[in-house]
Amino acid sequence: MTSVAAASATLQDTAVALHVRSIRKSFGNQEVLRGIDLDVQRGEFLTLLGPSGSGKTTLLRIIAGFESPDSGEMKLQGRDISRLSPAERGLGMVFQQYALFPHLTVAENVGYGLRMRRWESGPLRARVEHMLEIVGLPHLAGRKPRQLSGGQQQRVALARALAYEPELLLMDEPLGALDKNLRLQMEEELRRVHRELGTTVVYVTHDQEEALALSDRIAVMADGRLVGLDTPTALYQRPTTAFVAKFFANANLVPATATATAGAGRAEITAGESRFTVDSELRGDVVLAVRPRSLRTGEQPGGLVLGGTVVDSLLLGDDRQVRVDVAGIGAIVARIDAAQPGEFEPGSPLTLSVAVRDVTVLAP
């Protein structure tokens, strides 16, 4: 019985690549991390997502060993790494500004970690060539970094960080310095490389679209805490906090009250003129998260109805983004089909509505 429990514990341990417990960090009297718990599964692509100042970069730097936490523990494949130097942790890291060594060629950059590991020159050259093929730049091996474009430099940085097969790859806003088209292309590239090599990745970004496109799971951070941790789909469609709904899905937050009149597990929601029942245990003041895309023009029976005046309307190709000022609630942003007829000039009255199944009830 005990041996089975022990075996299952080990099994669980090996599935976890990075284990982070109660990490705290302050700079002066500013508390940047207020107790972070996180388990990254082996082979997983996990994104730390949050606005600037949320502590995501500090957490990454602590995992890398550039900063030491005030308290807490960190294990990599079961090995305690919290007291090790960056070199001893054996991680790979990709920086926002590439951080390629300007005095070395592309091939020498990619081979740097291997040379530190005292690889023989034969296998070293073969591995460097292989890595450059994976990122699609074998023809640039002899160039200096300054002769490459930003996208090429970041691909070299990726090849360099993966060349010695680290147990964990850390990426600090690696696409932040690239323009939008290149970013989309690099996202595809990153997904492909991750699929091919199966490396465990912890990725930091403040861009929720990037997080959606890349991640197996997303950890949303705010104010030094983890406020949501789930798959992109779950976080997007069923956010668990108002902050996640707002930051991650750009949801509108509509204040409302919930009463228990509808029975156990059900709540009757009152928001402005609308009244409907949903599955919820929450009572009293609540907020309703409504994604811009689930709003329709006109009234829908039984749903949440929001009437107001148009403040601004923006044509975005297939979509039209309309900002409506609703009395007693504030600005509501809706994304509707651009082909839909209607008057969207500023000042025109407009009624928006959303079906009950698209409303998420959250604590304020």
Place this chain on the structure above:
Amino acid sequence: MTTRVGRTLDGIFSWTGRLVVGLSVAFMAIPALFIMVLSFSNDRHIGFPPETWGLDRYVEVLTSRTWLDPIVLSLEIAALTALFALILVVPAVLGMKRGNLPGGTVLESAAVAPMLFPIAAYAVGLYAVFAEADLLGTFHGIVIAHVVHAVPMVVIVLSTALDRVRPELELAAMTMGASRARAWIGITLRLLTPAVFGAATLAFVTSFDEAVFITFLGGPGLVTLPKSIFDSVQYGVDPSITAVATILMVVTAVLMLGATRMRKDVR
């Protein structure tokens, strides 16, 4: 109408500019060229145009102790000045820029402050201090004065060079398995090397050329090359100074050009 006036003004300004630049270049270059031409004369007295041509003056400079001793002394002082300035400044600049030192920027401006003092006024101050410390007329006294004089330039050259070396480079090397020392020497110091050479050259040249401190602090026993040229002009003119001056100018120009080239390479 107004555009025509504007264009005429543009023309006038651009020609005045060219004239001023041309005159200042001529003003600086002509005496130098004049001396160079004279140095290849074998006449017994300096006179223009030279009547005989030859290398007698160079032979004289490189064989007689009157000139060779000051040259060697100047080279020794300049080399030591460059060395000590680097030993002082390299760690200081790294500490100020990379060490999260509180007040690092204040310290940096303080390091550059000696540049603001008029050199003669500063030499008077040093004279008092050196008299007190028994350093007047000593070899190491002059080296100390020259190091103090060279430090601001070395600080400026090295700190601007270090600003261009991103701290992430060292961190990247460390994640890839380099020890802190190895990352520091192999990456940061390696990238600073051209600037270190450039800074050393500047320190060397300022010391080699320096004539004010040596006049105030050198006393009778310590005769560097600039001092010896000055003395020679003052107490009867030895025609060899044309050769000495030419050597001084060429060596300085070559060193300065080399330093500039090296600093350009890092960019």
